[in-house]
Amino acid sequence: MNFIAFLLVLPAVAIAQHLVLIGGNLKDDNVGIWTAMVEKAGGPGVADIGVIVASSTANAEGIKAADNFVQKYGAKSASIISLTTADVSSQEVANRVQSFTGIFFADDSMESNTIDILRPSGVDTLVLQAIKNVVTNGGMVAGNSAIMGDSVAILGGDSMNALVLGTKFEKAFPGNPSSPLVYSKTGGLGFLKHYVLDSHFSERGREMRLIRTTLDSKDLPDIGTSKGLGVDENTALLISNPLSKPIGKVITDAVSVSGVFIVDVSTVPVESGPKATYDQIPFSFFTVNDTIDLTTGEVIYASWKIPIAGEEWFENAIPSADIFSSEQPSQWRQTNRRLIDCKEVNVTCTSIASAFPVVQVFFDRLQAVGFGADIPNDPAKTYVASFRNMLASIKPIES
Numbered sequence: 286m287n288f289i290a291f292l293l294v295l296p297a298v299a300i301a302q303h304l305v306l307i308g309g310n311l312k313d314d315n316v317g318i319w320t321a322m323v324e325k326a327g328g329p330g331v332a333d334i335g336v337i338v339a340s341s342t343a344n345a346e347g348i349k350a351a352d353n354f355v356q357k358y359g360a361k362s363a364s365i366i367s368l369t370t371a372d373v374s375s376q377e378v379a380n381r382v383q384s385f386t387g388i389f390f391a392d393d394s395m396e397s398n399t400i401d402i403l404r405p406s407g408v409d410t411l412v413l414q415a416i417k418n419v420v421t422n423g424g425m426v427a428g429n430s431a432i433m434g435d436s437v438a439i440l441g442g443d444s445m446n447a448l449v450l451g452t453k454f455e456k457a458f459p460g461n462p463s464s465p466l467v468y469s470k471t472g473g474l475g476f477l478k479h480y481v482l483d484s485h486f487s488e489r490g491r492e493m494r495l496i497r498t499t500l501d502s503k504d505l506p507d508i509g510t511s512k513g514l515g516v517d518e519n520t521a522l523l524i525s526n527p528l529s530k531p532i533g534k535v536i537t538d539a540v541s542v543s544g545v546f547i548v549d550v551s552t553v554p555v556e557s558g559p560k561a562t563y564d565q566i567p568f569s570f571f572t573v574n575d576t577i578d579l580t581t582g583e584v585i586y587a588s589w590k591i592p593i594a595g596e597e598w599f600e601n602a603i604p605s606a607d608i609f610s611s612e613q614p615s616q617w618r619q620t621n622r623r624l625i626d627c628k629e630v631n632v633t634c635t636s637i638a639s640a641f642p643v644v645q646v647f648f649d650r651l652q653a654v655g656f657g658a659d660i661p662n663d664p665a666k667t668y669v670a671s672f673r674n675m676l677a678s679i680k681p682i683e684s
């Protein structure tokens with residue numbers, strides 16, 4: 286049904302459609318991301334943005350976002366749309382929502398119920414359909430990446446839970462950080478297909494939680510996928526043509542080493558249970574202004590980045606003592622950024638003593654391709670590195 290509608294519309298569509306996956310913790314002064322959202326919603330003086338608030342905790346954030354769109358970034362207007370279960374099947378609310386040129390979901394919380402309200406049991410409500418029409422009609426939709434996918438949505442738990450306890454489908458226990466990794470089997474809001482999505486990514490060490498969730502859900506009918514994508518904080522993936530041929534561009538703060546992590550578990554054998562061994566999981570990390578074809582995996586690096594091979598800066602890699610830390614930010618990102626840019630080693634190994642049995646995590650850059658450079662016009666000469674096809678293996682130490 287959707288497909289037929291799409292075919293009928295296609296010949297008339299020369300208009301661009303845009304989706305903005307935000308990695309959480311978006312700062313008011315992130316000029317690149319706010320400007321892109323306003324621009325893709327029609328530009329300054331034209332953009333008319335509906336700020337969706339579907340939980341009481343998101344109210345303050347919604348008001349701040351609406352203010353930011355208009356006062357700082359020149360949108361023509363921004364209105365708060367507060368949604369309860371009663372509103373989402375109202376034709377009147379749907380008509381109003383569909384009249385916007387852009388939609389912004391104010392939602393940055395694990396306790397959010399945006400998915401429950403807009404897509405209960407995996408079925409689009411009238412208002413969610415109207416929001417999807419905003420995209421189809423050439424508008425912009427932005428929101429926390431964790432809720433935007435069609436594939437399973439991660440509801441709680443961290444990388445250590447994923448490694449030791451595996452995953453379950455059920456509700457998270459709000460506020461309990463040691464609850465097992467749980468995900469919703471019916472998916473997120475459904476704006477991007479074929480990726481399990483996550484946010485607050487490097488900062489909270491979420492690599493393993495994304496990998497394990499993708500492995501455990503990849504055979505689900507319709508929404509199963511072998512690909513996962515995580516967006517770092519105060520970072521976004523701006524996706525053009527999300528419905529037909531999604532191409533993503535990484536947008537960060539002016540000077541930032543943050544980015545987007547992509548994994549494909551299709552070649553990774555599944556072994557479940559706490560003693561899980563994971564062999565050669567290929568993953569990539571893309572930084573500011575890299576462009577990724579989300580269907581083919583082709584990448585165009587920002588024009589000022591150059592191949593790292595042969596130009597490595599560091600002598601050695603430095604393994605992290607706490608690679609999946611949710612407290613010490615970005616251990617995985619930092620370890621691999623250094624590994625791709627060092628002369629002496631191809632593999633770095635780290636042990637996680639807090640897991641039982643103790644596990645070792647290996648990163649192997651032998652087949653990886655890295656691109657990097659100092660950020661142009663940055664007086665501090667901050668170096669950013671992107672790479673694809675790094676391999677991670679995780680093995681328990683037999684005792």
Ligand SMILES: *[C@@H]1O[C@H](CO)[C@@H](O)[C@H](O)[C@H]1NC(C)=O
Pocket residue numbers: 539573574587660661
């Ligand atoms: C990234 O691209 C944007 C727009 O194309 C540009 O304004 C910005 O300076 C670029 N950032 C870097 C670090 O190259």
Ligand SMILES: *[C@@H]1O[C@H](CO)[C@@H](O)[C@H](O)[C@H]1NC(C)=O
Pocket residue numbers: 629630631651
């Ligand atoms: C790393 O791999 C390269 C390419 O195969 C090889 O030339 C080099 O000797 C390797 N370095 C180490 C320390 O194994």
